[in-house]
Amino acid sequence: MPIGWTDEQDGGTYRLKERDDEALFGYQVGPHSWKKYLHPPRRRLWQAEMRDNHMVIVDDEPDYPRYAFFGVRSCELNAITIQDTVFTSGPYVDIGYRERRKQAFIVVVNCVEAGGTCFCASMNTGPQAEQGFDLALTELLDPNQHYFVVDIGSKAGAAIIKQVPHQQAQEQEHMAAQQAVAQAARQMGRTLDTRDIKMLLYNKYEHPRWDEVARRCLSCTNCTLVCPTCFCVSIEEQTDLNGQTAERWQRWDSCFTADFSYIHGGSVRSSASSRYRQWLTHKLASWIDQFGTSGCVGCGRCITWCPVGIDLTEEVRALRDGEPRIGVAIPTLDAV
Amino acid sequence: MATKRKPKLAVWKFASCDGCQLSLLDCEDELLAVTDAIEIANFPEASRTIIKGPYDLSLVEGSITTPHDAERIHQVRRSSKFLVTIGACATAGGIQSLRNFSDVNTYISTVYATPDYISSLQKSTPIADHVFVDFELRGCPLNKYQLVEVISAFLNSRRPNVPPYSVCVECKQRETPCIMVAKGIPCMGPVTQAGCGAICPSYNRGCYGCFGPSEMPNTPSLSIWFEHLGMNRTDLVRTFRGFNAYAEAFRKESEAHEKHY
Incomplete structure (x- = not known):
């Protein structure tokens, strides 16, 4: 456990720092989300072989791993719930996702501190996990004792707790846990005003801000790949040199690549402004029409891990009130 | 066949x-x-x-x-x-x-x-x-x-899988945390085409741009961030003037900074 370590996050920066207490979970969300386990970056969908000049599909019997996720934050649990809807509701179920998810055991850690790019409080996705976990821990460090208040969310969670030394929490400990989480909610480094956000983005379809952000946007895909809810993939066909075996692979893709929106004749979204608009509008607006919730859980990864620090909360603020960009002042080439 | x-x-x-x-x-x-x-x-x-x-x-x-x-x-x-x-x-x-x-x-x-x-x-x-x-x-x-x-x-008369996207995609696939964000090391990855497997960032070195410009390289924005990280103009010219110095996007970017010497 990373005892003695924490992180500092802001637009385009992430730094590990030492801390002088014994906290086990004294840090915020890191570079990777749990997405990489449930929706892996690459996976083979099926394979075929040539046998006597006929193509035969080879049965793949994947051995779905049983995962226990330890230290899931509330925003991330909400992201998993969102991907559950994406992959397992409706007529076309992603079987691989469903099988990996079905067996996953989830231990949540409620946040008692918030980071510089956190805004789960704005998205109603934290810092306290409400449901969907097997166990939820709240870490409490006071001068006299270091302990966890545990909420049991499932029979499997209860079975685990039986095997761990524990005692019934007192009212005072419950209160301390609630207060710690409430403090995190007050510490959010970012806020996002979600009032009528769907129509806001739909109505700002044509807005100069899209070109402004495109001047900074690298179309590098980092925001989408670190996002715990972004789910887009592309399919690749692979063959061996002598044409005897073929495989179909699925890999993460992003609405920021040209090939992702390529159809006959060219890429539908050829400019960075159209790609950024597509991403932000889908994440915060059309996701609601498509899946019934926002696609954003306020984890702040897209802000921290953008190599040039583009901040979606700032972009929404600019679209909402037309105010100039606030935040870190970056020198322009002309000004230096 | x-x-x-x-x-x-x-x-x-x-x-x-x-x-x-x-x-x-x-x-x-x-x-x-x-x-x-x-x-x-x-x-x-x-x-x-x-x-x-x-x-x-x-x-x-x-x-x-x-x-x-x-x-x-x-x-x-x-x-x-x-x-x-x-x-x-x-x-x-x-x-x-x-x-x-x-x-x-x-x-x-x-x-x-x-x-x-x-x-x-x-x-x-x-x-x-x-x-x-x-x-x-x-x-x-x-x-x-x-x-x-x-x-x-x-x-096999099929399309080769040689995507023109950035090196960042390969860093994410191999789970290398971004060295520019986490360590402040200038990296050409966001404007460089993937293909090497993102070797240098996995060794804490910024990408050198060996695979040339990615499909839509926003080199001016990356240069502004490099300056924000403390890179001077001489080094900006050198950074874009490597093995792919004459690839259009990198050439224009190095020339833009050379003018300001």
């Missing part, structure tokens, strides 16, 4: 270091499968036996730097059904295109005892500036798995 004869492969060298064509011989595990599927008809680095063209697939390494080569590439094109350029020299002019930013004659008179013997073009240019190219395979050097992939795609 019922083939009448194996397709004939030729490997051609222009101004280059030979590293890319040797990558074909580095394909140790795949080499027997390659020679099973394709006849190596003209590859002087591998065999002194030369089988006459025309060739089904030509791999062209190196850039055009002499009047003689500017002629010879047309002969290569005429004798090739499918022409693939391999490596940064062939696709962007290579490291030798640094001459393009100054006067080549000053180098010639400095380096050679008898400059009269040297016949050189003012600029080092990519193959596609001279003849039609069916496919470009980037990198300094190229990635041997991408080379096998292109040959495999050619043999």
Whole structure:
């Protein structure tokens, strides 16, 4: 456990720092989300072989791993719930996702501190996990004792707790846990005003801000790949040199690549402004029409891990009130 | 697959270091499968036996730097059904295109005892500036798995899986946390095409841009961030002036900073 370590996050920066207490979970969300386990970056969908000049599909019997996720934050649990809807509701179920998810055991850690790019409080996705976990821990460090208040969310969670030394929490400990989480909610480094956000983005379809952000946007895909809810993939066909075996692979893709929106004749979204608009509008607006919730859980990864620090909360603020960009002042080439 | 004869492969060298064509011989595990599927008809680095063209697939390494080569590439094109350029020299002019930013004659008179013997073009240019190219395979050097992939795609009449997106995608696939964000190390990854497997960032080094510009490189924005991280203008010019110095996006960016010296 990373005892003695924490992180500092802001637009385009992430730094590990030492801390002088014994906290086990004294840090915020890191570079990777749990997405990489449930929706892996690459996976083979099926394979075929040539046998006597006929193509035969080879049965793949994947051995779905049983995962226990330890230290899931509330925003991330909400992201998993969102991907559950994406992959397992409706007529076309992603079987691989469903099988990996079905067996996953989830231990949540409620946040008692918030980071510089956190805004789960704005998205109603934290810092306290409400449901969907097997166990939820709240870490409490006071001068006299270091302990966890545990909420049991499932029979499997209860079975685990039986095997761990524990005692019934007192009212005072419950209160301390609630207060710690409430403090995190007050510490959010970012806020996002979600009032009528769907129509806001739909109505700002044509807005100069899209070109402004495109001047900074690298179309590098980092925001989408670190996002715990972004789910887009592309399919690749692979063959061996002598044409005897073929495989179909699925890999993460992003609405920021040209090939992702390529159809006959060219890429539908050829400019960075159209790609950024597509991403932000889908994440915060059309996701609601498509899946019934926002696609954003306020984890702040897209802000921290953008190599040039583009901040979606700032972009929404600019679209909402037309105010100039606030935040870190970056020198322009002309000004230096 | 019922083939009448194996397709004939030729490997051609222009101004280059030979590293890319040797990558074909580095394909140790795949080499027997390659020679099973394709006849190596003209590859002087591998065999002194030369089988006459025309060739089904030509791999062209190196850039055009002499009047003689500017002629010879047309002969290569005429004798090739499918022409693939391999490596940064062939696709962007290579490291030798640094001459393009100054006067080549000053180098010639400095380096050679008898400059009269040297016949050189003012600029080092990519193959596609001279003849039609069916496919470009980037990198300094190229990635041997991408080379096998292109040959495999050619043999099976399918599209090669050589995506033009940024190196960032490969960092994320291999789970390397972004070194520019986490350590403040300037990295060319966000404007560089993937293909190497994001090697340098996994060793805490910024990407050098060996695979040339990605599909939509926003080099001005990255430069502003490099300055924000403390890079000076001299280093900005150098950063964009590497193995792919003459690739359009990198060339324009280095020239923009040179003006401000």
